[in-house]
Each structure stands twice: as structure tokens, then as C-alpha cells.
Amino acid sequence: xxxxxxxxxxxxxxxxxxxxxxxxxxxxxxxxxxxxxxxxxxxxxxxxxxxxxxxxxxxxxxxxxxxxxxxxxxxxxxxxxxxxxxxxxxxxxxxxxxxxxxxxxxxxxxxxxxxxxxxxxxxxxxxxxxxxxxxxxxxxxxxxxxxxxxxxxxxxxxxxxxxxxxxxxxxxxxxxxxxxxxxxxxxxxxxxxxxxxxxxxxxxxxxxxxxxxxxxxxxxxxxxxxxxxxxxxxxxxxxxxxxxxxxxxxxxxxxxxxxxxxxxxxxxxxxxxxxxxxxxxxxxxxxxxxxxxxxxxxxxxxxxxxxxxxxxxxxxxxxxxxxxxxxxxxxxxxxxxxxxxxxxxxxxxxxxxxxxxxxxxxxx
Amino acid sequence: xxxxxxxxxxxxxxxxxxxxxxxxxxxxxxxxxxxxxxxxxxxxxxxxxxxxxxxxxxxxxxxxxxxxxxxxxxxxxxxxxxxxxxxxxxxxxxxxxxxxxxxxxxxxxxxxxxxxxxxxxxxxxxxxxxxxxxxxxxxxxxxxxxxxxxxxxxxxxxxxxxxxxxxxxxxxxxxxxxxxxxxxxxxxxxxxxxxxxxxxxxxxxxxxxxxxxxxxxxxxxxxxxxxxxxxxxxxxxxxxxxxxxxxxxxxxxxxxxxxxxxxxxxxxxxxxxxxxxxxxxxxxxxxxxxxxxxxxxxxxxxxxxxxxxxxxxxxxxxxxxxxxxxxxxxxxxxxxxxxxxxxxxxxxxxxxxxxxxxxxxxxx
Numbered sequence: 257x258x259x260x261x262x263x264x265x266x267x268x269x270x271x272x273x274x275x276x277x278x279x280x281x282x283x284x285x286x287x288x289x290x291x292x293x294x295x296x297x298x299x300x301x302x303x304x305x306x307x308x309x310x311x312x313x314x315x316x317x318x319x320x321x322x323x324x325x326x327x328x329x330x331x332x333x334x335x336x337x338x339x340x341x342x343x344x345x346x347x348x349x350x351x352x353x354x355x356x357x358x359x360x361x362x363x364x365x366x367x368x369x370x371x372x373x374x375x376x377x378x379x380x381x382x383x384x385x386x387x388x389x390x391x392x393x394x395x396x397x398x399x400x401x402x403x404x405x406x407x408x409x410x411x412x413x414x415x416x417x418x419x420x421x422x423x424x425x426x427x428x429x430x431x432x433x434x435x436x437x438x439x440x441x442x443x444x445x446x447x448x449x450x451x452x453x454x455x456x457x458x459x460x461x462x463x464x465x466x467x468x469x470x471x472x473x474x475x476x477x478x479x480x481x482x483x484x485x486x487x488x489x490x491x492x493x494x495x496x497x498x499x500x501x502x503x504x505x506x507x508x509x510x511x512x513x514x515x516x517x518x519x520x521x522x523x524x525x526x527x528x529x530x531x532x533x534x535x536x537x538x539x540x541x542x543x544x545x546x547x548x549x550x551x552x553x554x555x556x557x558x559x560x561x562x563x564x565x566x567x568x569x570x571x572x573x574x575x576x577x578x579x580x581x582x583x584x585x586x587x588x589x590x591x592x593x594x595x596x597x598x599x600x601x602x603x604x605x606x607x608x609x610x611x612x613x614x615x616x617x618x619x620x
Numbered sequence: 621x622x623x624x625x626x627x628x629x630x631x632x633x634x635x636x637x638x639x640x641x642x643x644x645x646x647x648x649x650x651x652x653x654x655x656x657x658x659x660x661x662x663x664x665x666x667x668x669x670x671x672x673x674x675x676x677x678x679x680x681x682x683x684x685x686x687x688x689x690x691x692x693x694x695x696x697x698x699x700x701x702x703x704x705x706x707x708x709x710x711x712x713x714x715x716x717x718x719x720x721x722x723x724x725x726x727x728x729x730x731x732x733x734x735x736x737x738x739x740x741x742x743x744x745x746x747x748x749x750x751x752x753x754x755x756x757x758x759x760x761x762x763x764x765x766x767x768x769x770x771x772x773x774x775x776x777x778x779x780x781x782x783x784x785x786x787x788x789x790x791x792x793x794x795x796x797x798x799x800x801x802x803x804x805x806x807x808x809x810x811x812x813x814x815x816x817x818x819x820x821x822x823x824x825x826x827x828x829x830x831x832x833x834x835x836x837x838x839x840x841x842x843x844x845x846x847x848x849x850x851x852x853x854x855x856x857x858x859x860x861x862x863x864x865x866x867x868x869x870x871x872x873x874x875x876x877x878x879x880x881x882x883x884x885x886x887x888x889x890x891x892x893x894x895x896x897x898x899x900x901x902x903x904x905x906x907x908x909x910x911x912x913x914x915x916x917x918x919x920x921x922x923x924x925x926x927x928x929x930x931x932x933x934x935x936x937x938x939x940x941x942x943x944x945x946x947x948x949x950x951x952x953x954x955x956x957x958x959x960x961x962x963x964x965x966x967x968x969x970x971x972x973x974x975x976x977x978x979x980x981x982x983x984x
Contacts, residue, residue: 279941560971560978575983577643577975579960579967586959595950595959596943603943607924611941614924619939 264391265366265461266311267355268303270319270327270373271345275608275620276535276601279592280569283620288373289326292533294543294554299374299533301330306377310387311369316340316359318351319373337487343495347504349475349511352457353468357483360461367394369458370507376542379528390458390524393426399459399467399515401429403451403523404530409441412534414453414508416523429521432513451523454530457512463520464511471514475503536585537601540567551578557588566598592619628755629730629825630675631719632667634683634691634737635709639972639984640899640965643956644933647984652737653690656897658907658918663738663897665694670741674733674751680704680723681737682715701851707859711868713839713875716821717832721847724825731758733822734871740906743892754822754888757790763823763831763879765793767815767887768894773805776898778817778872780887793885796877815887818894821876827884828875835878839867900949901965904931915942921952930962956983 274287281287288300321341390400419428444450469476485494543552557570560577566584583598638651645651652664685705754764783792808814833840849858907916921934930948947962
């Protein structure tokens with residue numbers, strides 16, 4: 257553990273369903289509760305293990321209260337005082353700011369790092385180095401994000417535009433840009449001035465709260481009031497009263513962008529391989545590790561095939577037999593089966609939308 | 621009922637698994653026990669209904685003893701005395717010859733007609749007309765087959781070569797030819813001298829037995845001995861002793877071909893549409909009735925798709941979601957799932973073979 261770590265607390269906001277990963281990922285069992293890498297652990301467990309060498313067990317998880325049991329099962333070393341349960345989803349600002357406020361009350365001056373529960377990082381050592389540098393930079397009253405070097409002109413991610421260098425590898429951030437169109441994304445990648453925004457933020461908790469106070473004073477006030485009562489008997493009453501009133505807004509808009517405009521954000525470039533595994537095509541490519549014509553299997557399926565390629569995801573234990581299919585996606589669950597191809601993986605989201613509209617909410 | 625029908629008995633040999641229709645069709649639930657047309661009835665029930673106007677309830681079913689319960693359930697009007705149960709499969713000669721021998725003992729001079737349990741006939745009236753003419757021709761001591769006019773140079777069927785005309789539409793049969801290669805099949809179709817052999821045979825029971833006596837005397841003797849005891853207390857003893865010893869041979873080789881060589885076979889051309897529904901591609905085409913880009917659904921699946929085409933067969937009631945797939949075949953059963961394309965439908969048979977070899981007999 258580096259010398260910076262004593263003052264560091266990791267926060268894992270574990271929200272979002274991942275509807276592009278339906279029917280595996282559901283409201284009741286979202287993406288982060290699944291093993292999507294074949295590691296034998298879920299994405300949440302991988303995230304915990306990734307943060308453990310940096311934060312020790314000083315890791316707070318913020319998740320929906322319907323996931324409490326699953327999260328406790330998957331993270332047996334998570335302290336109960338570090339599990340923040342949301343009665344309903346109120347977007348990332350409420351989740352992260354509440355964690356910041358609770359932790360800053362418990363340990364004034366704490367630096368927190370927020371890391372999504374459902375991403376994949378392939379080089380642990382390089383990840384630790386990046387976070388260590390980010391913590392270092394965060395001491396100087398900046399919000400520090402870890403930027404991912406784009407490997408392609410993706411339209412699935414937001415971008416971070418870097419400014420001048422401020423340390424060995426960190427730069428200031430000029431602006432955050434929402435998901436661009438493909439032409440713009442190509443220009444960004446060619447310019448080498450942009451990173452993908454992977455939603456990793458490291459900062460003093462009080463800096464986050466200070467910026468929020470200016471941009472969203474009511475939301476700030478609500479979060480502070482909940483945090484004041486958190487480690488007391490009145491937690492439930494205050495939470496039940498205030499939480500449903502909090503503004504739903506992503507932390508990118510409430511904190512990161514305004515801070516960037518004030519020159520208060522820095523970016524540390526990631527030297528590690530990072531994956532969002534946002535759809536089954538991405539999982540398939542991650543599994544195949546760049547090899548073409550591979551058939552990957554995640555889960556308990558027994559598989560029989562000739563020369564089919566793509567990915568099979570199953571939690572039913574049934575035999576799955578494939579003949580002559582290229583880049584196929586088969587997702588086999590107890591009550592729903594999805595068959596498509598890698599080419600159409602992004603369309604799963606709109607299929608889920610039509611399920612919702614046609615009243616099949618029991619399958620969502 | 622025509623005047624010929626009084627002396628007529630229909631026989632349905634209900635055997636064969638139909639392994640190209642795995643995982644729907646299994647040893648324990650073969651093809652004929654399934655609804656493969658979406659008629660709301662199984663192929664066996666459709667066959668029964670097709671024969672009813674011709675034979676009344678004078679219909680005998682020969683099937684494996686493991687299917688006794690399913691057949692009784694599906695055919696509530698089948699008389700128990702007309703259900704012949706095989707302790708083990710001994711090919712079509714044993715099955716049909718035993719039926720012929722039992723029926724000829726009960727009703728000497730009976731004309732029997734043998735019709736597969738798992739074929740599809742689309743024009744009932746034309747079917748009845750063809751069988752009526754076949755019965756008429758069969759009075760003149762010929763084995764009469766109903767020939768299907770080829771619609772394409774199929775290599776999936778045997779062929780019948782016709783000779784000279786002997787009645788309004790019947791001709792003599794010069795020879796039966798096993799499944800040809802594609803070049804030969806093309807010549808056959810162009811020549812207009814050939815029919816597909818759909819395995820429909822109409823003849824006096826005693827003529828069938830007489831030919832069998834000459835070609836397979838031991839098999840003949842065994843069948844006669846079983847038939848003698850059939851309607852007595854010793855049936856089980858005799859069956860258990862003799863049945864397992866009977867030669868396994870298709871009736872095409874033991875009776876039809878030798879009879880053709882003796883000029884004793886006639887063919888009545890079918891004017892009806894006939895389908896073997898031998899694989900899922902055939903079922904899909906039958907369902908789509910020649911329309912391209914259709915998605916057919918057989919069974920209890922709830923289906924959600926954009927513009928996929930092909931066929932979904934399901935007995936699980938699960939939701940099946942397809943995105944962007946052309947000519948896909950999805951067969952969804954409780955313990956096994958098949959995904960392939962129409963182009964590869966014939967390969968299901970070799971997949972089943974590899975299942976057998978890899979010891980997954982519980983799935984066969």
C-alpha cells in the first residue's frame with residue numbers, strides 16, 4: 257500500500273442494469289452481479305479485488321436495496337457500515353456524493369476514488385500505478401480522472417480532452433465531451449488529444465461536495481443531511497424522507513464538467529487495457545482475445561458444435577448445439593433465450609425496450 | 621366410403637426417430653408424436669384423420685412398446701386389438717408383414733395399405749382418390765404404390781421408375797431406385813419417368829406375404845407364427861421368443877423390389893402435395909408456404925424479433941428473442957437447444973451421431 261493510501265477510500269457505485277446484456281442482465285440481477293469474463297468471479301468481485309491492494313478493505317459499495325443480499329453474498333469482506341443501500345435509483349451524483357459525504361464525516365479530508373462495478377481492467381499493476389498517481393495529483397485539490405487511450409473511434413463512450421501537462425503523466429482536462437458521432441470520434445482519435453471517459457474519479461471528498469454545493473445546492477443539502485444522520489438511529493427516517501426528492505443527474509454534469517471549466521480536473525492516462533463489456537459482442541471479443549473464428553462459452557452450458565464462432569452465455573446447464581453459424585450470440589436463461597449475431601449486439605437494448613412496452617416486465 | 625373400402629385395412633407403421641429433427645424428436649418422443657405442421661395435431665393424429673374417411677376405424681398402428689401410452693393418448697379411437705407393440709425395432713418388413721399376417725388371419729383376402737405416420741399430405745380429397753384407385757388396382761394382384769411427382773431433383777428420397785399404363789392413371793413399376801446422386805436425380809426429374817417413393821404400399825395382405833415367403837422364408841415363417849398366436853393367450857410368449865430373431869430389412873428390399881422384378885407392382889401418381897418434413901428446413905418451408913423471409917413458430921414459444929426469418933420450434937414456453945438472423949433454425953427444448961440455419965438443417969443428423977458417440981444418450 258502506498259503512502260497515499262492511508263487517506264484513501266474506494267467507492268463502487270453499483271447501479272445500472274446493462275440492458276444490452278439482456279436476458280442475462282436483469283433489473284433483479286444486473287451486469288455487475290455476473291461473471292462476464294470467465295474469471296470465475298463476478299464483475300463486482302473483480303472490482304473489489306482490483307481495489308483491495310490500493311484501499312485495503314476501505315471500500316464502500318453504493319447499490320440498490322434489492323441487491324443487498326447478492327452484494328453481501330458476493331463480497332463477504334464488505335463491512336456492513338460500508339454498504340449504502342438506495343431505496344430507488346437517483347443517478348450517479350446522489351450515489352457518489354452521499355458516499356463522499358458519509359466518508360468525509362467519518363474521516364475528514366478523505367480522498368475517495370469512484371470506480372464502476374462493471375468494468376474490466378486487464379493489467380492490475382498498471383491500474384494500481386495509475387490510481388496511485390491519481391491520488392497524488394488529487395492531493396493538490398483537483399478531481400482526477402483516469403483516461404483510457406482510445407483503440408478505435410468508438411461512439412459508445414464520452415471523451416476527455418486533455419490540456420497541459422502538470423506532472424509526470426497527468427494533464428489538466430479542458431473539457432468532457434458526450435458520446436460523439438463517428439466522424440467526430442475519428443478526429444478525436446487521430447488528434448491524440450482525447451481519452452475515453454471510463455467514469456473513474458479520484459478526489460478529496462470535500463472538493464466534490466464543494467463543487468456540488470455550487471452547481472446543485474438542493475441536491476448538496478439533501479446529501480449532507482442524509483450523511484449527518486447516516487451513522488445514527490435516524491438514518492432510515494431521514495433517508496426515506498429526503499432520498500426520493502434528490503435530483504437525478506449524472507456526476508459528469510453536476511461535478512466533472514463544471515470542475516473542468518474551473519480548471520480543477522486532471523487526467524492520468526491509463527497504461528492498462530480497459531473494457532466496458534457493454535454488449536455481448538464486446539464480451540465475445542474480450543473472450544476471444546483478438547482471435548477470429550473462436551467460440552467462447554460463459555457459464556454452465558455444455559456445448560456441441562462443428563465450427564461455429566461467437567459466444568454462448570448460459571446459466572441453465574442445458575446442452576447448446578450449434579451448426580454452421582458465424583459470430584453468433586446465444587444467451588440461454590431459464591425464462592428467455594436470445595439469439596443474434598455480433599453485428600446486431602447493440603440492438604439488444606431496443607429489443608428490451610419493446611419488451612417493456614409490450615408489458616413483459618417479468619422478463620426485464 | 622367407396623365400395624372397395626369394405627375389404628380395406630389401413631396400417632400405420634409408426635417407427636423411426638427422425639434424428640434430423642433433434643432435439644425435438646427423441647427416441648422417447650419421435651417425430652410422429654409431434655405437431656410439426658402447426659395443425660394443432662401431431663403427425664400421427666393427422667395420419668389417422670387422413671385415413672379415417674377411407675378405412676373408417678379399421679386402422680392398425682405398429683409401434684415400439686415404449687410409445688404405447690403416447691399413441692393411446694393421441695388416438696383415443698384406436699382399438700386396442702389394432703395396436704401392435706414391438707418390443708424392439710426390427711425394421712419395416714417385420715412391422716408391416718406382422719400387421720399383414722394378423723389382419724389376413726382375422727379377415728382373409730383383406731387389402732392393406734401401409735402409410736408412414738410422419739408424412740404430410742395437403743389435399744385430402746386427392747389423397748382419397750389416389751388410395752381408392754390404388755385399392756382398385758390392388759384387386760388385380762399387384763402391390764400398388766402411390767408415386768409422388770418430383771418437384772426438384774431431391775437426393776433425400778428413393779425413386780420409382782414407371783412402365784406401361786395399366787388403368788386410367790396407374791402404370792406398372794419397372795424398378796425401385798435408392799436415393800440417387802444429384803446428377804442422376806436431375807436426369808430422373810427431366811425424364812418424367814420417375815416418381816418419389818413415399819413408402820405408401822397398397823396390396824392384398826396375402827400377396828405381400830407370398831412374396832416375402834419367397835425372398836425371406838425365415839422372416840416369413842416367424843411373422844406367421846407370431847400372427848397365429850396373436851389373438852390368443854400365448855401372444856406374449858411367442859412374441860418374446862420370435863420377435864428378437866426376425867431379420868431387420870426394409871420392406872423395399874424384401875417385398876417391393878422383388879415384386880417389381882416380377883412385374884407385380886403398379887404405381888398410382890399422386891395428384892396431392894406431399895411432404896416428408898425430414899428436417900427443420902423442410903418444416904420451415906412448409907410453414908412459410910413458399911413465402912420468403914417468413915419466421916414460423918411451432919409450439920409454445922413467445923417470440924420477439926425484428927425481421928428475422930426461419931423457424932422457431934419450442935416446447936418450453938420461454939420467450940425467444942431473435943435479432944437480425946436470416947433462415948435461422950432455433951429448437952428450444954427443456955434440456956437441449958439447437959441453433960443452426962436452414963442451409964445446415966441436414967447436418968443435425970451427424971450432430972446427433974456425435975452426441976451418441978460422446979455418451980450423451982440421455983439427450984437422444
